[in-house]
Amino acid sequence: MTGQLTSSTPKTTHCAIEEALTVLGDRWTLLVVRDILRGVNRFDLLQESLGISRNILTQRLSNLEETGILTKSPVKPNAKRMLYNPTPKCMALIPVLITLIDWSSNWSNAKETQWSRVVDSKTKKPVTVAIVNQDQDPIPLGQLSIEF
Amino acid sequence: MTGQLTSSTPKTTHCAIEEALTVLGDRWTLLVVRDILRGVNRFDLLQESLGISRNILTQRLSNLEETGILTKSPVKPNAKRMLYNPTPKCMALIPVLITLIDWSSNWSNAKETQWSRVVDSKTKKPVTVAIVNQDQDPIPLGQLSIEF
């Protein structure tokens, strides 16, 4: 198998962000995740939707399966054609996608008419994220610091 | 200039996530951002902290400067030595870092004693993110859907 995305350095990762980026840190993986979460669950649909090379898509899907972010199941018992579906670990990435969308919406100079959004499926209205402490009190951005 | 991280396809990006990943979607960029936000603002300190190649670090810093995520300023007027500092656009990435940290903490099987965290600088306690609608009401993960 080629194109492993696993960490090349065997030393322990010191940082959760580093750990996350070992799996997610490339140009395609989070877009695959987005499409899987949108319900795009077939190889060719993913490939067409993303404009990704087929071999790279194969690698990414395989990495995502290995890390438990999606599952591969045959379209019908014993079939070779596969459906790719999100796991809870994949759903748990939705907050990451929301923060990325929010950041782009606020700071990108490319003003697009059609952004992708995450919405409350009940009300169809977009959601956002709030930074809160353990008591759910909101904390302003400027009051945060990063500990290593 | 080599190693551009800008999108190779001139067609408009259809998606905010795609837009964000054009800048942030590689193994190092968000780690550089993390370190800059931690106050690591010199080239050699960044290089040593991250274990990144010097030429790649140069590229990443240059990309981050071009996209307005950090500024480069001389240590003293007219000096060649530079300090790298976060802009508001960089601070705005903190929620992305928080969601990545949360995701790793909850789903990584590597149990590390020392994770990096984002904390409330007043109380020194870690913060997290809540998904909310426009009225700040929390929305459960399962109730979300992604619109394209």
Added chain:
DNA sequence: ACAAATAAGTTGCAAATCAAAACCCACCCT
């Protein structure tokens, strides 16, 4: 039932990107 079309990859190869180390120049210190 059979041919044509489509789905889901795999393979081979060229191009781009990344990484390690050596090199370079400006500054600082004494």
Added chain:
DNA sequence: AGGGTGGGTTTTGATTTGCAACTTATTTGT
């Protein structure tokens, strides 16, 4: 003036990526 250090650039080789063609299943149309 000379040595050390900070901040990169260059060179060279290893990886990764992307494109296109190829293969094998599975459908679909007639």
